[in-house]
Amino acid sequence: MVVYAKAMLGFLAFIGLQLPLILADCPLDLSGSNFTLVASLCSNKNERGKCCRYMNAFVAFSVARHANVTGNLGVTSNLSDVCIHSILQTMELYGVPRNATNFCGFGTKIPVSYYCRDRTTVSQMLESPKFMDVTKNCKLPLSQENECRKCLNAGINYVHRLVGSQDNITLSTCRDATFAALASQVDNISAVEIASCFFQVGGFNIPPVSGSSPSPPAPKASPSPLVAAAPNQLVLGAPSNQKHHEHHLMSILGIGIAVTVAAIMMLIVLVVLICKKSRELEDSESVNKNSSKHFPICRPMHKFQEGTSSMFRKYSYKETKRGTYDFSTVIGRGGFGTVYKAQYTDGSMIAVKRMNRVSEQGEDEFCREIELLARLHHRHLVSLRGFCIKKRERFLMYEYMSNGSLKDHLHSPRKTPLSWETRIQIAIDVANALEYLHFYCDPPLCHRDIKSSNILLDENFVAKVADFGLAHASKGGSICLEPANTDIRGTPAMVCYFWRC
Secondary structure, eight states, rough: OOOHHHHHHHHHHHHHHHHHHHHHOOOOOOTTHHHHHHHHTTTTTHHHHHHHHHHHHHHHHHHHHHHHOBBSSSSOOHHHHHHHHHHHHHHHHHHOHHHHHHTBBBTBBBBBBEEETTTOBBHHHHTSSTHHHHHTOOOOOOHHHHHHHHHHHHHHHHEEEEHHOOHHHHHHHHHHHHHHHTTTSSSSHHHHHHHHHHOOOTTTTOOOOOOOOOOOOTTTTOEEEEEEEEOOOOOTTSOOOOHHHHHHHHHHHHHHHHHHHHHHHHHHHHHHHHHHHHHHHHHHHHHHHHHHTOOOOOGGGGGGGGGGGGEEEEEHHHHHHHHHHTTEEEEEEEETTEEEEEEEETEEEEEEEEOSSHHHHHHHHHHHHHHHTTTOTTTTTTEEEEEEEEEEEEEEEOOOOTTTHHHHHOTTTOOOOOOOHHHHHHHHHHHHHHHHHIIIIISOEOOOOOOOOGGEOOOOOEEEOOOOOTTTTSSSSSOOOTTTTOOSSSSSOOOOOOOOO
């Protein structure tokens, strides 16, 4: 199950990474590009250089138009793969062979984000040192060869001063960023003229598209002397309203990320719970195997796991520990364990007997008392209210007897002596309990450990017999123990022998 949960977690993580690619649209405008010209050039192996320049020019032009609207030098990283895939599909649709895009390094040498030396926006490029030289030397028109050469030289010098000695891809990307920063400040016709100069492509033409909407103003910090006109805003597969498109795109992206994160968090919680439960089961099996050597399995236990009534139930170890204030309320000690006073959250007062550990005899007593007391009901027998099992810990819960045991009143000098009337009534109460055990139980029972410490008194000094750990079911209706019987248990001086009536 843990392996399955981990596999699901990995699958959802993969879906989370792919979700933006599935839901998002590319914001770059390539609808007016002359891909027919690119397809014809790229089909000729001798024109590969020109093919790559035209391809680069079309992408750079679309990035410049995007920068005019957003101020960013390309699309964000989460949309990069989306745009590359979209542009590839568009080029294939117009007949540009796939090997041409691979040869030109589309996506690597020809990216869709022109981030140059940590400069990601138009404002950062325009505010760069020495960029003013580029704007001065690239004033329109650039149709004459010497004017274009001045512009190119200024751009090359600027890029070299900016990035120093770098690889060709870095230099090419920064050159494209320089073009995008310049072209983002002018209208479509002027941007085409700058592109024709920068990329040395003839016949480069982006036809105007009707129904265009005004673009946002250029960045405030722009030192460029060029005046920006309203560019066209036709986006691949997107609405004409760029702001609405980006808002819609970010909303979908945010929902996708939120759903993915929520699913991942739920799976992590599920895996943790499964692992925790698995460890508990392993620990439980280990404890059962180890404890079975010391504790025999209590056969009737399964009958009382949930309790036979509201008066008899299984208590949790946590509430037992809390009710006894961390087992600090000791009210008695015996041969088979310690007795604590416990008060539970429902207001009930319970006497909790904690059995001694690693004792086969103690486990026998625990099972025997549950088996017997769960079916015994008499006003002069201490009622069993429930039990608790925690690994190798065993607890029996009895009704609380506020006046303690008869032994306390007979032998403690701090107790007020009992009147003869009370003593006689206690003797009658114990006799009634023994009569019930001997004649009205099926099978009859012999307590075998009647003594003053096992006779408890409630708030009205009504006597009740307790401690059935040594109780024994008689055979053939007999409820006696002969003096020669080696199975006699309890306190020898207090053992009572009963014969058939």
